[in-house]
Amino acid sequence: MLDKIFLEIFDLIKPLNKGQEGDAFFRSTCKLYGLGNIAYLGVNMPTRTTRQFYVHSTYRNDWLQRYETEEYVSIDPIVRLGMGSMLPIDWSDIESLTPAQKKMFGEASEFSVGKRGLTFPLHGLHGETAIFSVTADFSQCEWNNFKRSHLREMRIIADFFHQRVLGDSLGSDATETLSLTDREMECLKWSAEGKTYEDTGILLGISARTVRFFLENARHKLGSLNTTHAVASAMLRGLI
């Protein structure tokens, strides 16, 4: 079920066009994981046009207006922390808020931004930095479970969207295309045959861990959320 939905929503935004596919992608992701909102902010984006910032979110318009008129971007700790770090930031871990920041978070909850939030900093090839946040109204226990189960998927989704934004602003000829290696192709083929990592490893004379490593890279190169999706995608494209 989850695979099918993602096959659909990942295909939805290739390419990203005038934000509509992005909206659908964010909304589907929210629905699938029970999230409140998703927000993306790209800074120093490489671009052929003049657009250096790229903002896309599911936040309410009145909150976005408020954020803009109050110039919250200049005090928002999530922006500052996100731009300067590599590790994901759980909003509830942020300490020593200034009164202005407390006010901002107070208002954010009035505008249904979400009780909890997690932000992934994204660092790209062109010196660009972006932050991708997901929010939810989960209880502490639900939130911990969500993070434990879906942290890596959120990272993949964040990067997936970022790459689409880059493709949109740079054009496909300027973005790096990464081709599958023979080994990655072989691992995909055996997976399609229903072989386990262990079996595939024995057939190829490598460890099961290395099979997972090659499949993980194949997954990413094919723009997929997981290995099952990657195998399906490789078959659809006639690669295996």
Added chain:
Amino acid sequence: MIRLVNGLNYLNYASDLDQMFRLRKRVFHDRLGWEVNVSGEYEIDSYDMLKPLYVLALDDSGKRVVGSLRLLPSTGPNMLADTFYDLLPEGKIFRNPTIWESSRYCVDTDLASKWCKQGVHQASAELLIALYEVGQIAGLSFVVSVIDLRMERILRRLACAGERIGEPRKYGAVSAIAGHWEITDEMLHQLRHASGIHHSVLENDFEIERIAA
């Protein structure tokens, strides 16, 4: 004890970073004779300009840096993709948001006085445990690194040799390989068992990431 230093708090930990760049010169340039870029008493290169996450091993006083490594996302410029790509199968690179690269893993054996099981310096083991702990916090699938064969033997003693991605190659006098380390509970458990270090090695539950202003 392990301290994480990122692009936001370089200034707060200037002394630690100063020690780290000196330590790297002593280890990589003076002792191992690698062809690395040296600037005064520092070993520092273009990848240090990319705001990497530094993982520092400190002595018990918390003042002296005895070992370090450097983490970069594989989605941005990194050594394996941009310098050592011929270590990869068919020379084909990957850039993957769930994979980070570790580089410049080193311990000053004159400064590191504590040993853990397997005749390995405690700092060496702590750095590796930190790699897994950070990997789990960040939601990574693998960490990759270019290491030399000497290092591979040391890591093997900690049940943490990683797996080879491609074939070894010679760079000057050094034989290097690309390896991957899968971030799983099982791997971390093996490493804890081999090293005898069962607690989290991160200082203050990595509080440094969180100061708002």
